[in-house]
Amino acid sequence: MTRKQRRMVMIASAGTVLAISAGLVAYALRDSIVFFYGPTEIVEKGLTPGTRLRLGGLVGEGSVVRSPGQKVSFTITDAKTTVTVNYTGLLPDLFREGQGVVTEGVLEAPGRFRADSVLAKHDENYMPREVADALKKQGHWQPGDAKAGADAATPAAPAK
Secondary structure, three states: OOHHHHHHHHHHHHHHHHHHHHHHHHHHOOOOOOOOEOHHHHHHHOOOOOOEEEEEEEEOOOOOEEEOOOEEEEEEEOOOOEEEEEEEOOOOOOOOOOOEEEEEEEEEEOOEEEEEEEEEOOOOOOOOHHHHHHHHHHOOOOOOOOOOOOOOOOOOOOOO
16 A cells, blocks of 8 residues: 555545544434423423423413512413423513523423523514524514513613
């Protein structure tokens, strides 16, 4: 074998090993790559209790219940399925009923989720793409739908 042939065999071998490694990593992470699951996806996948994941959707209207000790219970819905979320801690300032949120935590039982963190949307025009797509498919969300009063929280510019 000439020097050039040995080099090509070495490069081909290294490329093959790299491709196999990348394939194995992608296969192992196939369910972990998802940014979050919607309530319907959790039910459809049949995830077992104790599974750590992110849950996203809209906060159910009239579902927020505050208890002593910063304990909060609310529901997350995608207009098809609803999951009850229990959270202990301070909620983001933008957290409201009917708004998009993503929670991170552990599935306790089917339909019950214990959150470690809650992330709220950052303005009236933003919604996570996956939530917006799911709601658009069901005909429940339009991009121009903004909650009244969101502008009322914005302070007016000082007079000059």
